[in-house]
């Protein structure tokens with residue numbers, strides 16, 4: 001991919017929590033280059049710093065050191081207006097869908113807020129059709145969700161609803177932090193296929209945050225392996241999985257049975 005397509009570039013990103021003996025370096029001098037339409041997975045065990053890095057990219061946490069460029073310019077998130085503009089382009093789906101929604105806002109209000117965020121002026125009928133279209137994209141029936149509160153939905157329905165929001169918002173970048181943690185294997189591949197379809201339709205950049213090397217191999221163009229806050233290996237998904245160079249990558253892969261051979265259920 002040419003440097004022309006470079007969308008987000010991070011250099012020396014570091015995040016330190018706490019002070020003195022209680023100090024934790026959650027993210028340690030991380031460099032990254034994410035391109036338009038690229039699917040990236042950041043893979044590592046629990047506590048390796050993936051979510052902290054995702055929150056920094058998202059602009060929800062301030063880095064202790066390093067710099068991020070967005071579309072070739074230093075990213076500035078000082079004023080509310082800067083953040084609002086950035087969040088029009090970059091959206092996230094987090095592990096726990098219940099933490100992402102206002103639980104006292106009905107489903108239709110939640111979807112309507114996406115239409116407002118885009119600044120669209122639509123008639124009631126057009127609004128209804130847009131919400132219906134977004135729900136059917138993720139195999140949800142809008143009529144069945146109408147008038148319901150998020151806490152009345154299952155975890156899987158909530159995760160689909162989050163993707164429906166992304167469908168409506170058309171962000172340039174999506175950060176998906178374990179987006180299929182609440183669904184069974186079958187719904188899992190449906191959700192992944194939905195996200196890949198969005199990438200194909202919108203040239204969206206997707207950053208998957210996961211501990212699952214198999215998922216990373218299945219969906220990504222590029223894999224970053226993260227251990228104890230550092231990126232220990234990065235490269236095309238095929239190279240990383242089929243020809244891992246770092247001992248930690250080899251260990252992650254060996255924990256997944258038969259990642260690149262057919263499953264033998266006999």
Ligand SMILES: Nc1ncnc2c1ncn2[C@@H]1O[C@H](COP(=O)(O)OP(=O)(O)OP(=O)(O)O)[C@@H](O)[C@H]1O
Nearest residue numbers: 017024026044045046047048049050051052053211
């Ligand atoms: N707000 C915080 N205050 C103090 N320490 C934190 C905070 N958030 C994260 N940490 C610490 O930073 C380290 C990295 O945590 P992080 O949640 O980024 O890891 P992770 O790889 O996303 O883990 P998981 O897969 O379990 O979500 C951990 O040691 C964690 O305890």
